[in-house]
Every structure is written in structure tokens, then in C-alpha cells.
Amino acid sequence: MSSKAKILLVYTGGTIGMSKDFATGALKAFNFGKLLQNIPEIKQLDCEIETVSFENPIDSSNMNPEMWTKIAEIIEKNYLAYDGFVVLHGSDTMSYSASALSFMLENLAKPVIFTGSQLPIGDLRTDAKENLITAIQIASLQENGAPVIKEVCLYFEYKLYRGNRTSKVNAEHFKAFTAPNYPELVESGVHLKLNSHLFLPVKKNAKLIVHKKLDNHVAIIKMFPGMSEIVLSSILEIKDLKGIVLETYGSGNAPTEDWFLNLIQKAIQSGLHIVNVTQCSGGSVNMGQYETSTKLKSLGVISGKDITTEAAITKLMYLLGHNIAKEDFKDIFETALRGEISL
CATH class of the missing domain: 3.40.50.40 (Rossmann fold)
Structure with a gap:
């Protein structure tokens, strides 16, 4: 039996999942089943990665409570089979989605990490590879056989934040997000610096409860x-x-x-x-x-x-x-x- 962490990558849409057609210059969604071909560096990660994608990936400007429920249901359905989840999402509404999922997933005991990028994955200067690789690496961190991160987070430009503390603050810089009133949980440099005293405490042995009823009035x-x-x-x-x-x-x-x-x-x-x-x-x-x-x-x-x-x-x-x-x-x-x- 493999001791490697199993991570499920959930693609909802957004710039990170785009590749450039060099003949036309147009952006198009690439097949996430071929992720390793696009980012061979992922093979170096010490975890097993599987992918699932929205049937019709959306621009995050079209995100809504029904889509949040869809993400929550994917996590609910696969919760026991995986050690962590990385949700690929457009950056424009990512803070709303990370906040919503934090409330919907009660007694979460595994990482759910949102990430995305400002440039497409196939772009020469893309930030997508670093964001994706480090988000997966953090999601796969384990201690004594249990995940280290046990909450909904957002990873962008070398920092892991508590998801419901974030706001998008810049449409052009790679440093697109901040958590104005709470320090980063993890900082990525030469090594990962974990501020574990800031992690959300969890109830031991509490069963995951997925709340699907949101009232948007x-x-x-x-x-x-x-x-x-x-x-x-x-x-x-x-x-x-x-x-x-x-x-x-x-x-x-x-x-x-x-x-x-x-x-x-x-x-x-x-x-x-x-x-x-x-x-x-x-x-x-x-x-x-x-x-x-x-x-x-x-x-x-x-x-x-x-x-x-x-x-x-x-x-x-x-x-x-x-x-x-x-x-x-x-x-x-x-x-x-x-x-x-x-x-």
C-alpha cells in the first residue's frame, strides 16, 4: 500500500487551465488528464495526483452558489479516497469561493487549497506552474499520517492564506491576493515556512458535514x-x-x-x-x-x-x-x- 499522499485536482476553469494556441494566439482550455505532459515537474512531487474537471469549465466571473455546491459535492464524494484537494479556479472570484467553501465544509480535516494564475499555464512567463506545484506540495504535507493543513486555503505567489481571510487586490501583478487582517499560514521560499500556530484547530474525529443550502437573497x-x-x-x-x-x-x-x-x-x-x-x-x-x-x-x-x-x-x-x-x-x-x- 502506497504511503504517498493522494491529491485530487479539481479544475473549475480560469486562466490557469488555459494553454496558448501558438498558431492563432488564442487561449483554450487544455485537457487536465494530460497535466503531466504540460507540467513534467509535477512528476517530482512525492504524491499521487488525479484530476477531475467541470464538464463545462467556467470563467470565474460566472461563479455562483450552484457552482460552489458542485465543488463541495466533488470534495464530499471523494473525501475518503484522497488526502487533500487543490481547486483550480479563476482569480477574479476566488476569495468568494474559498470563503463560501470554508463555511460549507464543516469539520474539515483535510486541505482544500484554491489556486490559479494571472497568466496561462502555457505562457513563457507564467505564474501558473509555481502556484500549482506548491499548492499540491502543501496539500500533500503530512505529519504522523495525517494532513498538516486542515482548512480551506488560498495559495498565490509564494503565500498560503486562510481562504476566508483573502481579497483580490491587484489585476495585473502576480501578487494578486492579500489577507489584510491575518498573517499567511505558509510562506514558500527555498523552504516552506509553516506558521503552524496560526492553523485552524479542528475537532478530533468529527465527521465532515457538507452544507449545500445557501440563500442568495x-x-x-x-x-x-x-x-x-x-x-x-x-x-x-x-x-x-x-x-x-x-x-x-x-x-x-x-x-x-x-x-x-x-x-x-x-x-x-x-x-x-x-x-x-x-x-x-x-x-x-x-x-x-x-x-x-x-x-x-x-x-x-x-x-x-x-x-x-x-x-x-x-x-x-x-x-x-x-x-x-x-x-x-x-x-x-x-x-x-x-x-x-x-x-
Whole structure:
């Protein structure tokens, strides 16, 4: 019996899975069954690799909750047969997908590592090979016969991050992602530097639970100076809307005008869940620190603390899919479920 780690590569689409037709210059998806032909270096990895691909690979701009469920089901179906999973995904919505999967996969005890690239795998200057090879290598790390990484992560440009802590911050640089409020879990240099004290603790012997019900009756509202009453009220009154991620200023600040506060109060009283996150690329919401956020706190707005917008919206979908009692929703949202917020 082989002692090598078995890794399943899941291709959903995206630039990483493209190769260039040198005759036409056009990009096309290559056959992932022929992965070793495209990246012979993979043969040097001390693990067994198998691949599965979406029947119709998608651009990540078309990612949605149904596709997240599809990824979760592939992992669920193959969970016992493999030691780790690497999900190849377009970079544009990768942080949303990594966040969503972190909530959907409860009691995860194996690595699920998202990666992708800024340039196609067949491009001369591609970042795809390094991202893919190192993601596989990290996914195959074992200690005493058990995986070292036991959470949903995102690997890009020499760093492994907790997936639900990430945001895409650059469309052109190879360093496309950051985790503004949480350090990297692993840094790839000449050696892999593991910051194991930052890893997510797992429940021992807990069975994987795959949650497939996500409720997308949600919206993101970004505050800006001059937002009008009619615009905000029309959004808050959308039929069947259940949750809002409100991107506010600084540490959670918003206008103190009566019309604004009255609309927020009315929305919350009608059953809408409103989560306050900061527009800043880093830092935390701290409602009550300034007068401009004290009223929001008293109205029952949920504090997103240092959660990213990507994790906030997917956590909202996840919790709304669970029909949680209104009086419990705020407390549960403000609790870290998968390491997505700091306590």
C-alpha cells in the first residue's frame, strides 16, 4: 500500500487551465488528464495526483452558489479516497469561493487549497506552474499520517492564506491576493515556512458535514458621500431581501442623518439582517468608537469586526440557509465559525 499522499485536482476553469494556441494566439482550455505532459515537474512531487474537471469549465466571473455546491459535492464524494484537494479556479472570484467553501465544509480535516494564475499555464512567463506545484506540495504535507493543513486555503505567489481571510487586490501583478487582517499560514521560499500556530484547530474525529443550502437573497451596499435616501430605501425595500453587507467608512462609521438611521431601523425591524464591514482594505469595525457608529450599534446592526466583504456575504448566505432564529442571528454572525474573524 502506497504511503504517498493522494491529491485530487479539481479544475473549475480560469486562466490557469488555459494553454496558448501558438498558431492563432488564442487561449483554450487544455485537457487536465494530460497535466503531466504540460507540467513534467509535477512528476517530482512525492504524491499521487488525479484530476477531475467541470464538464463545462467556467470563467470565474460566472461563479455562483450552484457552482460552489458542485465543488463541495466533488470534495464530499471523494473525501475518503484522497488526502487533500487543490481547486483550480479563476482569480477574479476566488476569495468568494474559498470563503463560501470554508463555511460549507464543516469539520474539515483535510486541505482544500484554491489556486490559479494571472497568466496561462502555457505562457513563457507564467505564474501558473509555481502556484500549482506548491499548492499540491502543501496539500500533500503530512505529519504522523495525517494532513498538516486542515482548512480551506488560498495559495498565490509564494503565500498560503486562510481562504476566508483573502481579497483580490491587484489585476495585473502576480501578487494578486492579500489577507489584510491575518498573517499567511505558509510562506514558500527555498523552504516552506509553516506558521503552524496560526492553523485552524479542528475537532478530533468529527465527521465532515457538507452544507449545500445557501440563500442568495442578499446584497452589498457601499456607502459613499452623497448617497441619496431614495437609492438606499429602494435597495432596502427589495422584495424577499434578507441580508445586507453594508460597507461603511473607517472603523464602521456612517451618516448620522435622521433619514439614514430611520431607514436602517425600519429595515432591521422588518427582519433584514444588516452586517457592518469596513471599506478599508485592512482593519476592523468597532461600533461605538465614534459617535457616527454608536447609533448603528444601538439599532442592532451586526458588527462584521475584521471580516472581509467576501467572507461576510458568503457567511450571510450560509447562515440564512440555516433558518436561524432572528434573536440568535447577530450573536452567531459575530462568532468565528471557521477562523474568518478575530475574536
